Amino acid sequence: MPGGPRCRPRARKESKVGVRKKAVAADSVSSVVNRETAASTPVDVQRLNRFVGYALRRAQVAYFGDFARAVGGTDIRPAEFAALVVISANQGLTQSAIALVLGIDRSAGVSLIDRLESKGLALRVPVPTDRRSYAIMLTAAGQELLGQLMTSVTEHEDLMLKNLSKAERDTLLELLHKLY
Amino acid sequence: MPGGPRCRPRARKESKVGVRKKAVAADSVSSVVNRETAASTPVDVQRLNRFVGYALRRAQVAYFGDFARAVGGTDIRPAEFAALVVISANQGLTQSAIALVLGIDRSAGVSLIDRLESKGLALRVPVPTDRRSYAIMLTAAGQELLGQLMTSVTEHEDLMLKNLSKAERDTLLELLHKLY
DNA sequence: TATTGTTATACTCTATAACTATA
DNA sequence: TATAGTTATAGAGTATAACAATA
Numbered sequence A, B: 001m002p003g004g005p006r007c008r009p010r011a012r013k014e015s016k017v018g019v020r021k022k023a024v025a026a027d028s029v030s031s032v033v034n035r036e037t038a039a040s041t042p043v044d045v046q047r048l049n050r051f052v053g054y055a056l057r058r059a060q061v062a063y064f065g066d067f068a069r070a071v072g073g074t075d076i077r078p079a080e081f082a083a084l085v086v087i088s089a090n091q092g093l094t095q096s097a098i099a100l101v102l103g104i105d106r107s108a109g110v111s112l113i114d115r116l117e118s119k120g121l122a123l124r125v126p127v128p129t130d131r132r133s134y135a136i137m138l139t140a141a142g143q144e145l146l147g148q149l150m151t152s153v154t155e156h157e158d159l160m161l162k163n164l165s166k167a168e169r170d171t172l173l174e175l176l177h178k179l180y
Numbered sequence C: 001t002a003t004t005g006t007t008a009t010a011c012t013c014t015a016t017a018a019c020t021a022t023a
Numbered sequence D: 001t002a003t004a005g006t007t008a009t010a011g012a013g014t015a016t017a018a019c020a021a022t023a
Helices: A052-070 A078-089 A095-102 A106-118 A140-160 A166-177 B052-070 B078-089 B095-102 B106-118 B140-160 B166-177
Strands: A122-126 A134-138 B122-126 B134-138
Touching: A052 A140, A052 B052, A052 B078, A052 B140, A052 B166, A078 A095, A078 A106, A078 A122, A078 A134, A078 A140, A078 B052, A095 A106, A095 A134, A106 A122, A134 A140, A140 B052, A166 B052, A166 B166, B052 B140, B078 B095, B078 B106, B078 B122, B078 B134, B078 B140, B095 B106, B095 B134, B106 B122, B134 B140
Parallel strands: none
Antiparallel strands: A122 A134, B122 B134
16 A cells, blocks of 8 residues: 555664563452453443443444445545545635645645545646645546545445444434534 | 654655646646635535544544543543553453453553553553463552543533433444444 | 645554464 | 464554745
């Protein structure tokens, strides 16, 4: 996939985060080690599952994890797909406006549009009336790919949401929108 | 906050991702630049908002972004909170088991438990019957902090979900659980 | 002065591969 | 051989600060 190395090796021994291996004797802890728990007794996740934030994260990870497979060999990531959808519905939007809509920083928008442009899906068109900014447009290839993606992403969502009725799906969408 | 630098400077000029600044003349694009769109006309997000994945991401970003404020000066992140909840309800679980429950890799579990341990919230207790593994336990401090966090995180969720009725909240939780 | 696009940088989260000690 | 914990590493995602060109 895309992109070269962006991170460096950590310094060889600097990486010992915190205080490791300082394990204490079991009897310095009030409770006793429960061997059944450590083995294969069902884990209690009741309290954890009451938190919406945790459920949100798990659902999002599951969704994103399957996204790459869903869009096949296109090498389009969720943020890129979202950008394509926004640009398609709002041809000529500036980069900053796109970033604002997507809820990311302007600086993050640069590499997002870079990627779309390098794939031949979008273009930066100079705006004559404001030489600081570019109008972002879909290319014909971008428009066509978006058409395919609308289908494959919709299928992906159908699969992810197969346990939900149509009404539940609408409800989920509506409730999520209330969170931001 | 924690952690030193982990990334290196990109090589000075290597960073030009893709083909930038190759802006073409406006008339090489079928559509014309819509100045109103580039200015302040309301942006059309109708199609984008039909995608559950996008809504999931936005909701999760909003939730996580406010989490740090919600837990005050404790410097506890969502994953650490989730780990504390799991450990508390399942004292003595191994590191691998915790990672499995949280849906992360064993290797990611290492630094998670490292952080809890370095903050004095959890302990790695040697398991006599299996010298490869540790039983993870909450310390008294961990138990107490978790008590406070249960309150502040619950308040945080109440705030995030203030636009939802109790029934809607339960529905949201139930629907999200169906996604993973 | 303010904004647009940009670059350099930093940091979180998470994964994969490989290693060591143990089973 | 297989598993638990660990380390080194890669890379996605995103933020902040600062700068140049332009408004």
